[in-house]
Amino acid sequence: MPFKSFSDYLLLEKKYSELTVGAYVSDLKSFQAYNFSEFTQKQIINVNYAQIRSWIIHLAELKLENKTINRKVSSLNTYYKFLIKVGAIASNPLSNHKALKTSKRIQVPFTAEEVEQVLNTIEFKDDFQGYRDRLIIELLYVTGIRRAELIELKLNHLELECKTLKVLGKRNKERVVPLIQSIESTMSKYLKYRNELPCIVDGQYLFLTNKGLKLYANVIYRLVNQYFTNVSSKEKRSPHILRHSFATHLLNEGANLNSVKELLGHTSLASTQVYTHNSIAELKKVYAKAHPRSK
Template sequence: MAFNAFSDYLLLEKNYSKLTLRAYTSDLEEFRNFISEEFNTVIIDDVNYQQIRNWIVHLVEKGITNRSINRKVSSLNTYFKFLIKTKDIEVNPLSKHKALKISKEVQVPFSQSEMQEALAQLDSQTGFEAIRNKLIIELFYATGIRRIELVQLKLTDVDLSNKTLKVLGKRNKERYIPLLDSVIETIKSYSEERNKLEIISDKPYLFLTKKGVKIYETLVYRIINNYFSKVSSKVKRSPHILRHSFATHLLNQGANLNAVKELLGHSSLAATQVYTHNSIAELKKVYSNTHPRSKN
């Protein structure tokens, strides 16, 4: 199995991150383990579509979501496309495969009042963790960055003199996001508390645990869920909903869609347009309340 060559292809030619590479490798290993048990082979290059269908059925029966299954199959498809490129196979067994249907989930953003209430919880609190948590919430809401992007932020990514934040997004694409004065003040407060830590193992990284190591994604999720569970009854209270709130509130205030696309780090407008649903709802509300003919 041309794992090494495939890995080099993803890293060097496709410019995928190491995190994405691990996800692809994990999916391929999972499929290889399946065909080893079911068909007594570990050579993915020789499988047929029916064997892949058996794997998909197996995943469905395990309760894996259609979205996750589609992602796993997509990893496999990318591998087969690589084998076509290198002329190791002539036909992609997934060439006619249709992805499983995914029900569209309505992502409900936090309201502006919920955002204010969540941050108000932290205004009077002191100490390293409280100020760190406040900065995490403020950064998510003020910049719209992804959770993994926040976790990977380094001290050198913050430019206080130019009031900008350098973010390393998908496929190692860099973007610069302006920082609000209020966020800069919180960054300064956090830096003071960070410097008081007795031990710092991961010195380059901006966000640390109280033990001085780089913060991790599950902790970031718990922080967001904890604070917003006190001010919101929404089912989903995650970093992604904060990103959604950032985009929705900007669009509600009349921000240009293309500008929001650049801030979010999207490669196409289609990805950004998903956030316009709530903005259109807000426009309809304003329209019905203000148009002279709406009262008739």
């Protein structure tokens, strides 16, 4: 496996999640498939920028967005930096590469009404899967946690008496997020059905499949998209949009930006300020309605 040492480096030294590491390796394999039938150390050393540029053009011809292409190239760049670090190559063929221009797209959050519609009008099945799906949507919305963080939640991270949840964020950074009372009923019913599963393999994890295995990312994406398709016509309906909704709704209701930053697990305010775009839209409505000169 040509990327084993690189994967170990990202997991153990950089503290990236398994999901993130998987995305890096997938991007490298995309480059490998385009250029080589086999990805050997000698070929890596001899790669030049012209080969990389040809791959970038190929990705553009596939109609991939510039943002996606930049991410793939960034994965390759990280790999070359790793090879320099371990002494496998002397220079990085991407050292002078400039990222493709991208337009800043504001992701539109779900409205509070759309979330309420999913939780209050859609009938979830009265079984393990029904309560699991409902709890996933509730938890994503009331805590703002990332999809990868939800997957990694363990039973011992849950403190129902204290109404808190310990979350392991990016690079293993821990934070504690509060739980609101409305989630308790769904949580207790899900745990009841969970404990009745005939076979539990990955018992330490909070969320499991019907076969008792640790939940995987695609399941969460599919279920969020499936349930919100019934109530929303928005272009993107994903777990990350629920995170956007959590932050935006808090800010719209007057929450402090620093508090939202801590709840989201951001290291800097710059990351959190992305969500203020949607709040500004709400402020404009209030401003236009309330200011005497707007009449």
